[in-house]
Amino acid sequence: MPNVISVQRHLVEMQHGHPSATGDLTGLLWDLTLAFKVISRSVNRAGLINILGLEGETNVTGDEVTKLDRFAQDVICRSLEHDGHLCCMASEEEAKLIRIPERYPKGKYVLCYDPLDGSSNIDANVSVGTIFSILKRKTESGDGTLDDVLQSGREIVAAGYVVYGSSTMMVYSTGQGCHGFTLDPSVGEFLLSHPNIQMPRKGKKIYSVNEGHSRYWDENTRRYVEYVKSPESGGPYQGRYIGSMIADVHRTLLYGGIFMHPRDFRRDPVHGQGKLRLLYEAAPMAFLVEQAGGIATTGTENILDIVPNDLHQRVPVIMGSADFVEEYLRFQKGDGPTAKI
Numbered sequence: 001m002p003n004v005i006s007v008q009r010h011l012v013e014m015q016h017g018h019p020s021a022t023g024d025l026t027g028l029l030w031d032l033t034l035a036f037k038v039i040s041r042s043v044n045r046a047g048l049i050n051i052l053g054l055e056g057e058t059n060v061t062g063d064e065v066t067k068l069d070r071f072a073q074d075v076i077c078r079s080l081e082h083d084g085h086l087c088c089m090a091s092e093e094e095a096k097l098i099r100i101p102e103r104y105p106k107g108k109y110v111l112c113y114d115p116l117d118g119s120s121n122i123d124a125n126v127s128v129g130t131i132f133s134i135l136k137r138k139t140e141s142g143d144g145t146l147d148d149v150l151q152s153g154r155e156i157v158a159a160g161y162v163v164y165g166s167s168t169m170m171v172y173s174t175g176q177g178c179h180g181f182t183l184d185p186s187v188g189e190f191l192l193s194h195p196n197i198q199m200p201r202k203g204k205k206i207y208s209v210n211e212g213h214s215r216y217w218d219e220n221t222r223r224y225v226e227y228v229k230s231p232e233s234g235g236p237y238q239g240r241y242i243g244s245m246i247a248d249v250h251r252t253l254l255y256g257g258i259f260m261h262p263r264d265f266r267r268d269p270v271h272g273q274g275k276l277r278l279l280y281e282a283a284p285m286a287f288l289v290e291q292a293g294g295i296a297t298t299g300t301e302n303i304l305d306i307v308p309n310d311l312h313q314r315v316p317v318i319m320g321s322a323d324f325v326e327e328y329l330r331f332q333k334g335d336g337p338t339a340k341i
């Protein structure tokens with residue numbers, strides 16, 4: 001048998017890199033992988049079991065159906081709430097902090113997650129995913145509080161995502177590189193397929209952004225996107241935009257390129273506002289991108305440096321190959337090259 005490394009073995013080996021580790025984080029990540037397998041099974045069967053449709057809707061045979069993102073939310077919450085590793089959770093699907101029920105022990109970690117990213121695409125069989133990050137609590141004991149959750153991405157101890165695509169892949173990091181596993185459905189295990197993912201500094205010339213919003217971007221972002229489409233950039237770059245952050249960033253990690261969901265001046269005409277959520281989307285993906293050698297910024301600050309002031313805070317997101325993001329930042333400062341358009 002070839003040297004197959006399961007995610008379980010990998011987690012244990014990573015733990016050995018931290019001699020003071022108690023195994024708590026390993027246990028938490030291991031419990032998460034079970035939840036991901038359950039979600040993966042349902043996503044793959046989405047069309048078959050008629051689980052699609054609005055929450056509370058009834059399907060053709062009169063059964064209650066649950067929206068898949070609600071289902072994913074419940075699976076993650078139920079899989080983790082009882083295991084004693086967490087003091088609280090926060091999810092894109094829940095307006096407030098998720099408390100650990102009274103009857104279960106409270107642990108030293110906090111889990112933040114987007115249970116199903118890109119869910120509006122699922123009816124068209126487009127890749128969707130789960131994003132998560134883990135923080136160490138700041139309070140001593142008892143129920144977790146907002147203070148435990150509202151920490152910058154620099155405090156993340158582990159982050160990852162799962163993409164439910166043509167195959168199901170999990171990518172995670174505990175700060176020791178970024179590692180990818182593919183789910184082998186026949187053995188029901190995530191197996192190491194992409195050890196130590198490194199994003200090329202100068203990746204493939206791919207830009208990934210919803211240009212439908214370009215009218216509402218700042219002038220420098222518009223100039224940058226015109227530039228990547230011009231021969232002056234050595235391009236034109238290829239445009240690739242799936243509309244599932246998870247899938248767009250996954251491709252960017254593997255091939256390089258630049259993914260953007262920039263500030264938009266429709267919602268806030270003075271300062272502009274991003275769409276993606278700091279805690280559930282931007283910070284965990286930024287952690288992985290940095291682990292893979294890339295850069296993640298809002299255009300004015302590094303995403304990992306932002307201390308959230310709200311559970312559902314949104315931020316502009318520009319992430320990808322270091323050379324490309326640095327070039328975007330030069331445009332933001334107003335000194336990028338000028339494209340002849």
Ligand code: AHG
Pocket residue numbers: 092114116117118119120210243244245246261275
């Ligand atoms: P979610 O499905 O969790 O609500 O997230 C959707 C997000 C993200 O996946 C994607 O990158 C972005 O929305 C797409 O936004 P636009 O429609 O503005 O392109």
Ligand code: MN
Pocket residue numbers: 092114116117118245281
């Ligand atoms: Mn999302």
Ligand code: MN
Pocket residue numbers: 069092114115116117118119
């Ligand atoms: Mn979501």
